[in-house]
Amino acid sequence: MNDIVIKAEDISKKYILAHQQAERYTAIRDVIAEKVKRVLKGRANKDVIQSKEEFWALKNINFEIKQGDRVGIIGRNGAGKSTLLKVLSRITEPAGGRITLKGRVASLLEVGTGFHPELTGRENIFLNGAILGMSRIEIRKKFDEIVAFAEIEKFLDTPVKRYSSGMYVRLAFSVAAHLEPEILIVDEVLAVGDAQFQKKCLGKMEDVSRNGGRTVLFVSHNMTAMQSLCNIGMLFEKGELKYKGNMSETITRYLKQFTSGKRKVQWEPEQAPGNLNAKLLKAEVRVINRPQAIADIFETGDALEFQFVFFNEKEGLTALDVTFHLLDEMGHLIFVGSSGIHNTVVRNFERGEVKFICRIPADLIHEGSYNISRLLLVQDRGTVNLEIKDVIQFDVISKQEENWGWMGGKEGIIKPRLEWFY
Amino acid sequence: MTEVLIIEAGKSEKHYWRDLWRYRELFYILSWRDIKVRYKQTVIGALWSILRPLLTMIVFTLVFSKLAKLPSEGAAPYAIMVYAAMLPWQFFSNALSEASNSLIGNVNLISKVYFPRLIIPTASVITSLVDFLIAFLLIGLLYLYYGYAPGWQIFILPIFLLLAFVLAMGAGLWITALNVKYRDFRYIVPFIVQFGLYISPVGFSSSIVPPQYKLLYSLNPMVGIIDGFRWCLLNGETPLDIKTVLLSVLVSLFFLWLGISRFRKMEKSFADII
Numbered sequence: 205m206n207d208i209v210i211k212a213e214d215i216s217k218k219y220i221l222a223h224q225q226a227e228r229y230t231a232i233r234d235v236i237a238e239k240v241k242r243v244l245k246g247r248a249n250k251d252v253i254q255s256k257e258e259f260w261a262l263k264n265i266n267f268e269i270k271q272g273d274r275v276g277i278i279g280r281n282g283a284g285k286s287t288l289l290k291v292l293s294r295i296t297e298p299a300g301g302r303i304t305l306k307g308r309v310a311s312l313l314e315v316g317t318g319f320h321p322e323l324t325g326r327e328n329i330f331l332n333g334a335i336l337g338m339s340r341i342e343i344r345k346k347f348d349e350i351v352a353f354a355e356i357e358k359f360l361d362t363p364v365k366r367y368s369s370g371m372y373v374r375l376a377f378s379v380a381a382h383l384e385p386e387i388l389i390v391d392e393v394l395a396v397g398d399a400q401f402q403k404k405c406l407g408k409m410e411d412v413s414r415n416g417g418r419t420v421l422f423v424s425h426n427m428t429a430m431q432s433l434c435n436i437g438m439l440f441e442k443g444e445l446k447y448k449g450n451m452s453e454t455i456t457r458y459l460k461q462f463t464s465g466k467r468k469v470q471w472e473p474e475q476a477p478g479n480l481n482a483k484l485l486k487a488e489v490r491v492i493n494r495p496q497a498i499a500d501i502f503e504t505g506d507a508l509e510f511q512f513v514f515f516n517e518k519e520g521l522t523a524l525d526v527t528f529h530l531l532d533e534m535g536h537l538i539f540v541g542s543s544g545i546h547n548t549v550v551r552n553f554e555r556g557e558v559k560f561i562c563r564i565p566a567d568l569i570h571e572g573s574y575n576i577s578r579l580l581l582v583q584d585r586g587t588v589n590l591e592i593k594d595v596i597q598f599d600v601i602s603k604q605e606e607n608w609g610w611m612g613g614k615e616g617i618i619k620p621r622l623e624w625f626y
Numbered sequence: 627m628t629e630v631l632i633i634e635a636g637k638s639e640k641h642y643w644r645d646l647w648r649y650r651e652l653f654y655i656l657s658w659r660d661i662k663v664r665y666k667q668t669v670i671g672a673l674w675s676i677l678r679p680l681l682t683m684i685v686f687t688l689v690f691s692k693l694a695k696l697p698s699e700g701a702a703p704y705a706i707m708v709y710a711a712m713l714p715w716q717f718f719s720n721a722l723s724e725a726s727n728s729l730i731g732n733v734n735l736i737s738k739v740y741f742p743r744l745i746i747p748t749a750s751v752i753t754s755l756v757d758f759l760i761a762f763l764l765i766g767l768l769y770l771y772y773g774y775a776p777g778w779q780i781f782i783l784p785i786f787l788l789l790a791f792v793l794a795m796g797a798g799l800w801i802t803a804l805n806v807k808y809r810d811f812r813y814i815v816p817f818i819v820q821f822g823l824y825i826s827p828v829g830f831s832s833s834i835v836p837p838q839y840k841l842l843y844s845l846n847p848m849v850g851i852i853d854g855f856r857w858c859l860l861n862g863e864t865p866l867d868i869k870t871v872l873l874s875v876l877v878s879l880f881f882l883w884l885g886i887s888r889f890r891k892m893e894k895s896f897a898d899i900i
Contacts, residue, residue, distance in 0.1 A: 303633040
């Protein structure tokens with residue numbers, strides 16, 4: 205077929221994770237020190253130095269994309285989307301495989317790449333344009349259009365360090381949107397600017413591919429944007445291409461991934477993790493404000509309930525509390541939940557099964573992946589009887605109708621329901 | 627007309643030089659950016675590229691000529707002799723330090739956009755060349771002040787400038803590649819530059835080096851370049867030793883080869899290392 209513009213055959217990309225080094229670059233003093241050490245020790249500790257781990261960011265990816273397609277690439281964090289874009293735009297080399305690209309490729313992996321704060325808006329248009337691969341003649345031809353699109357006419361000769369962040373983003377996007385490559389690669393750049401400008405950008409993107417016959421590849425976590433913009437979807441999971449087909453089917457499959465997690469763990473008393481003080485029999489998270497049957501995907505706005513069942517091994521009466529740490533996908537501690545925090549009265553338990561239930565109110569946590577990183581059973585409000593790490597994981601996705609026209613990523617760590625009066 | 631691009635592991639070589647040509651405007655734009663930004667931020671602006679060699683010249687003239695009583699080249703004023711050497715030396719040392727930091731300073735570009743990476747250090751060498759040209763204008767004032775006139779030899783200067791450019795590019799690229807891999811190289815570069823100022827014949831004439839060591843001394847490629855500059859700018863009063871110049875050409879070409887090959891090798895993994 206002649207209208208195939210991107211053909212990827214068996215491409216893969218490997219990163220080597222070196223555990224020895226804390227920093228990604230080497231210092232020559234370390235290299236020398238390491239060599240000296242090896243000579244002195246007679247190469248005894250070679251195995252320690254070599255503790256490297258391979259990580260396949262992309263594994264045997266094959267696909268073909270036709271001219272004029274608007275392709276949405278989705279997948280969870282670390283699925284390989286951005287690596288694919290980097291390989292396609294030649295920022296890094298693949299470790300294996302072959303890609304055939306027909307036509308000029310421009311990639312927009314970040315808004316305002318190369319912008320210099322000291323230079324004026326006018327100067328930055330030329331600078332940024334050249335970096336993105338436009339010739340000076342081309343930029344000059346499009347100059348007025350770029351300025352008009354960005355709505356910054358008045359500030360053209362002001363250094364961009366004096367721009368508001370909104371103006372900065374508008375200008376940067378505007379330059380990129382006026383590129384005229386045959387293939388345009390865009391990574392999550394819609395996560396900026398105000399909703400109004402995002403709509404304008406989406407319109408421009410659509411115009412570019414529908415009427416210009418150009419091929420566009422998008423990466424975004426925003427399903428609304430992807431749904432309205434793309435006709436083809438590609439779903440990545442752990443470096444592999446899981447599905448390629450129409451966009452809504454891809455999104456459905458993507459959302460299904462969020463039901464996996466580790467929402468419930470349960471053990472028989474003999475196998476249960478624990479020690480002489482206590483064992484953990486069960487931990488679970490579920491939705492309580494909607495029927496379970498349809499709540500297989502947690503949405504923002506759901507009230508969640510945690511259940512922790514322990515087996516208390518201590519004889520006699522024991523004063524027990526439960527504490528847990530809730531982390532998001534970035535490792536931020538969202539909060540520490542503890543049955544002891546707002547309770548002055550301590551409850552005593554006999555030897556046997558002990559059940560704690562903790563409810564998280566609706567409209568508190570944001571979309572994202574969550575992890576109970578530490579679960580503690582505490583005696584007498586001070587002694588840790590049992591600590592279990594990484595107990596349960598679950599995902600919350602954003603309820604789309606709440607987003608208005610927002611096409612960007614999540615803003616803020618929590619999304620509480622606030623009371624408004626007006 | 628659509629062109630076809632094939633990306634394969636380890637085969638970027640084919641497009642590389644073609645891409646370099648295609649992105650030629652980027653050389654200009656990046657150098658222009660560096661120059662513009664530099665002169666926007668400093669109050670004395672362009673004056674800076676004149677003041678540095680001028681002040682160094684004055685100090686060197688005082689120390690080497692007045693205190694150490696070293697001889698000049700023939701009838702040429704000592705100050706002009708020093709300045710004629712200062713020009714290529716400043717160009718070389720600026721280019722070296724600017725180039726070696728250029729990639730680290732442009733990390734955001736490298737990790738987000740493709741273009742032949744060679745452009746970045748080359749652009750900083752070109753930026754240093756602009757400084758050189760500004761500083762070069764000052765020698766006219768020196769001629770007037772001392773009532774000294776250069777001969778026809780001054781028209782040969784572009785050849786030696788080209789030689790200095792080749793050396794600066796080669797050494798610059800090599801150090802750049804090393805600097806990306808071994809980040810503490812940036813502490814070594816200022817040392818090389820400072821050290822080089824004294825082992826190269828900047829403050830004194832290379833004719834005071836004993837003849838039996840002259841060839842060995844000429845292994846430093848800057849010796850040939852500086853002698854060449856003096857020959858051009860001092861009315862041919864510096865004897866131009868053809869062996870010294872040839873050696874300098876060879877060493878410079880070697881550095882250019884070394885620099886490009888090292889750089890090309892490192893370049894593939896730049897985006898992953900940085």
